[in-house]
Amino acid sequence: MPEMPEVEVLARRLRPLLRGKRIRHIDVYRKKSLRPTASTEFQKKLSGATFADVSRRGKYLLFKLRPKTSGKEITVLGHLGMTGRMFIALKKERLPKHAAVVFDLGKHNFVYEDYRYFGRMSLDLAPIELLGPEPLSKEFTTTFLATGLKRSRQPVKVKLLDQSIAAGVGNIYASEALYRAGISPKLASNKVTGEQTTSLWCAIRETLRDAIRYGSTVPLKSMSGKSDTLFYYGGDGENRYSKRLRVYDRAGKPCFHCGTKIQRIAQAARSTFFCPHCQAL
């Protein structure tokens, strides 16, 4: 689920569903999913609190809550890792096998589940201090991007995953943005020209904006077919969105622009997809 557009769509979906809901009780099935916060502290601080807002920063979700007794607002940070999901379900519905934390909201549960447990929910806000600007905000300028790229010899695809460059860009959209910009993922960051920086800047923003729009218009369905898991992810499908991802997970398939076979390579132990013709070095 979890790159910036997916998290943004999730935040938008959760916001109206959680606002005003009071937490009766919290079940912690996986204490490590709250690291570094202790489960006792988490439960004590949040039991009786009311959700006031849900927002996003990079790939992190921010839950704002009003405490039970008057006091200052509480912020809970959420991260979905690779496989995290969050959704609202009727209490009578069976919990998923890998439910990590479940908030009792009365008639409904707010469920955080994550079968690989790379994600987390915590009261520690330190992670967001290290993030670079939001790529769709005015703080993210071509100059900022150029400066970030200039002092690295890493391949530009690898550098795009650095959250201090543009918060929220992940492995899928890094490949997608480079394809749109016509830049080889292997090009060293400090060799990216000024002109290329500008097209990359545009491509990052277009790619993310399009992905948010896609997620905002497509019905988010569950994999189980039961409750709405508020989940979306997927490459080529049979539906009208089949061209949403242009290179990611399309190794061996023809480039939509020139027909050349899309290539998959490994960079920093992660897959990169690109068109060797449209993104020549």
Add this chain to the structure above:
DNA sequence: CACCATGTTCCTTG
């Protein structure tokens, strides 16, 4: 058994 998977952090090496 092998290799792959939307992410981050820690440890080592240079």
Add this chain to the structure above:
DNA sequence: CCAAGGAACATGGT
């Protein structure tokens, strides 16, 4: 001090 590479975290699917 920093940049870069690799492993670890954990549970699957193919």
